[in-house]
Amino acid sequence: MYGLVNNAIEDLVITHHGEEVWQRIKHKAGVDVEVFISNQGYSDEITYKLVAAASEVLQVSVREVLISFGEHWVLKTALRSYGGMMRSAGSSLKEFLINLPNFHTRVQMIYPELKPPHFECLDVTDTSLSLHYHTHRPGLTDFVVGLVQGLGKLYHTPATATAVALKTEGADHDIFDVRWTLNADA
Template sequence: MYGLVNKAIEELVTSSYGEDKWRAIKEKAGVDVEVFISNEGYSDEITYQLVGAASEVLCITVREVLIAFGEHWVLKTALHGYGAMMRSGGSSLKEFLINLPNLHTRVQMIYPALQPPRFECQDLTDSSMSLHYFTHRPGLTDFVVGLVQGLGKLYNTPVMITVAALKTEGADHDVFDIHWTLPTA
């Protein structure tokens, strides 16, 4: 993964828990990288180690870490670092999710070695859809839940996400049933 991902984990931890907790997490994870460089590639294992260590040091589940990280990614990392690109994704939660493949195509122009997941939207209604998540990276289902929750907050749209199928339980890929309340004018 690119250093941008690990920098975002660091920002989440330091802004919510402080520098001391971040140092403890890096030590627990056995990560001796002083500064993550956004456009430099790092082993996926480093990210997984940081998430696992954050769970232990912060006394929260890996699920809670990943959901918080997903929300942080949308509301802080992506919005502040790539605001124009995020805003071009659509004017609603539904539009943004439908346009997610286009966003990843644009991000690949910045990060050419990026191996992004693939998303497909199916069974669309005015207030729901099934979001299909295809990735070669295991263990990030809860990160996607956090991303969608963050997008709901970004678009001021209360959202409920249910995991309908899991690759870890034999499905071809993860599937999320997403329902939202349409914002009032």
């Protein structure tokens, strides 16, 4: 994964728990990288170790870490790193989700070595859709839940993502039932 991902984990931890806790997490994870360079590639294993160590140090589940990280990714990292592209990807949660494949194609122009997941939206209604998540990286299902919740907050449209099929349980890919509440002002 790119250093941008690990920087985002660092930012999440420091924002909510402080620098000292971040240093404890890095130590527990056995990660001795002083500064992650945003556009440099790092082993996925580093990211997984940081998440596992954050779970231990913060005494919360890996699920909670990943959901928080997904929200933070949308509301802080993505907006800061490519906010213009995010704003142009849709004027509503529904529109943004439908445009996710195009969004990732544009992000790849910034990060050419990026191997993003592929998302597909099916069964789209005014307040729900089926989000199909194809990735070569295991263990990030809860991160997607956090992404959807973060996008809901970004668009002032409370949203939930419930896994209805999991690759870890034999499905070809993860599938989420995504639901949201329409904003009364919309």
